[in-house]
Amino acid sequence: MKKLLFLCSGSLVGLPLSVWAAANSASLPAAAPSSAGSLLQVLFALALVLGLIVAAAWLMRRFSLVPGGAGGQLRVVSGVMVGPRERVVIVEIQQSWLVLGVTSGQVNLLHTLDKPEGVVTPTPAAPAFAQWLQTAIEKRKVGK
Structure with missing residues (x-):
């Protein structure tokens, strides 16, 4: 021992x-x-x-992209890496889409589009996590 x-x-x-x-x-x-x-x-x-x-x-x-930012009016629709530090991102604001070039030092507007009809933008996974976290907190409170 x-x-x-x-x-x-x-x-x-x-x-x-x-x-x-x-x-x-x-x-x-x-x-x-x-x-x-x-x-x-x-x-x-x-x-x-x-x-x-x-x-x-x-x-x-x-978790860098927080859904529901800017009061739910601004949402990232899609994004793709085009280099080690460069991205092209489509951002939805009201009824228009902005195509942005994002680098480590700046953000440039590349193009502006009207929101296409019938396009369903994917819902982010964060609300499911937020819901899971809320239920986990409630279970923990009930257990005490």
Whole structure:
């Protein structure tokens, strides 16, 4: 039991155990710190931080276009990447479509179109997520 406690006290998962072990260090045998254990701990922490950065970047990119912006009057209909930092985007505002060229430094109006008759623009997936989030919050409140 004491060996297991000593092994767990060096990891990030066993941080509370390491505090307890430091308080009761008289009962544990003195041992030299393991360089392999320290290296493993650093690599685990590095992987955790890099994973959080990648997850945050993915979330920022995934949810960058907020539907219902500008009071529901402005909506992105379609967009396509034409270069590493260039996009052509069709934006619907009232009854017209604007074809925009978007780069990292500016936005240019390329063309203006009347909204075509009978064209059904796809509904964004964010309302479904918003509805799911609302039900999850309500379930959590009911469970408390």
